[in-house]
Amino acid sequence: MTRIRLLPTAALVLGAIYCLVPTLWILIAATKSKTDLFSTATYLPSFGAGIWQNIVDLSTYQGGIFWQWMLNSFGYALIGGVLASLVSAACGYAIAMYSFRGRKVVFNTILACVLLPQIVLAIPQYLLLSNVGLTDSYLGVLLPQLFNPYGIYLCRIYAASSVPQSLLEAGRIDGASEWKLFHSVGLRLMGPGLITVFLLQFIAIWNNFLLPFVMVNSDDKFPLTVGLYSLLRHGAAEASLYSLVITGTLLSVLPVIALFLSLQRYWRLDLVTGALK
Incomplete structure (x- = not known):
């Protein structure tokens, strides 16, 4: 009975992970500069000024x-x-x-x-x-x-x-x-x-x-x-x-x-x- 009760909880946890992983990737990738995006580990955030530079570049793109x-x-x-x-x-x-x-x-x-x-x-x-x-x-x-x-x-x-x-x-x-x-x-x-x-x-x-x-x-x-x-x-x-x-x-x-x-x-x-x- 305990195992049967744990199945819905496990399914909910897996669903939450499935939804959160792409969001986490977006959050981490936005902190990386253009060179770090493809040269560093996927889920390793950058602690530099990458995100601010990305926002500046995005704000100036095509006026x-x-x-x-x-x-x-x-x-x-x-x-x-x-x-x-x-x-x-x-x-x-x-x-x-x-x-x-x-x-x-x-x-x-x-x-x-x-x-x-x-x-x-x-x-x-x-x-x-x-x-x-x-x-x-x-x-x-x-x-x-x-x-x-x-x-x-x-x-x-x-x-x-x-x-x-x-x-x-x-x-x-x-x-x-x-x-x-x-x-x-x-x-x-x-x-x-x-x-x-x-x-x-x-x-x-x-x-x-x-x-x-x-x-x-x-x-x-x-x-x-x-x-x-x-x-x-x-x-x-x-x-x-x-x-x-x-x-x-x-x-x-x-x-x-x-x-x-x-x-x-x-x-x-x-x-x-x-x-x-």
């Missing part, structure tokens, strides 16, 4: 375009995350709170979209947006990410469990409009769920590669994922750029960690717990 990529990624993820969360909240609230013809069909269709890999939609989305001249633009990257089926699913569940119909009926009796009820009652009670939806969508957009890779051609509109990939391709002919790619990868993780830590106090893993006090 500091890395920070433009960082700003683009932050803009895509922040604006897209906020708007997608609001769209998800409105859709989930409507499906949960109102009875209308075809509600089950709509919800089942959204569930089917959750199971659909988003990668298969990149080319159709490109073709659709190219017809209206939105390719190679910021809107071309933002618009396809505003509809988040999984976020709608989460908001529907959270609205059904945290927004009581009796409270809405009381508001209607007092003369509040449906928009007022959604804005003043629904959004407030769905707050913890919306934080979760925003965090998940922010990370999804921040890590998205294929959509901006297909949609954007200009270097100054690249997010970090596509920008670092283009830098990596150039590194095939110039090995010294590998240090910049590694340092850029390390820096790209920091905003996500900071966001997660700042929102952790508001984040609720269990979305079915009520928000009423």
Whole structure:
């Protein structure tokens, strides 16, 4: 029995090691200079000024375009995350709170979209947006990410469990409009769920590669994922750029960690717990 109980723990430890080893390698490799990267042991860190020189070289590469990529990624993820969360909240609230013809069909269709890999939609989305001249633009990257089926699913569940119909009926009796009820009652009670939806969508957009890779051609509109990939391709002919790619990868993780830590106090893993006090 003891051995059987140890198996899940061992599996979790192996999974943690599997996730931490690449992160540790990135952290150590970023401390090495361009010459030390290929001449020293893999997991032996450098205690010199290698990481600072790498950051300086990365900041000056092509006029500091890395920070433009960082700003683009932050803009895509922040604006897209906020708007997608609001769209998800409105859709989930409507499906949960109102009875209308075809509600089950709509919800089942959204569930089917959750199971659909988003990668298969990149080319159709490109073709659709190219017809209206939105390719190679910021809107071309933002618009396809505003509809988040999984976020709608989460908001529907959270609205059904945290927004009581009796409270809405009381508001209607007092003369509040449906928009007022959604804005003043629904959004407030769905707050913890919306934080979760925003965090998940922010990370999804921040890590998205294929959509901006297909949609954007200009270097100054690249997010970090596509920008670092283009830098990596150039590194095939110039090995010294590998240090910049590694340092850029390390820096790209920091905003996500900071966001997660700042929102952790508001984040609720269990979305079915009520928000009423």
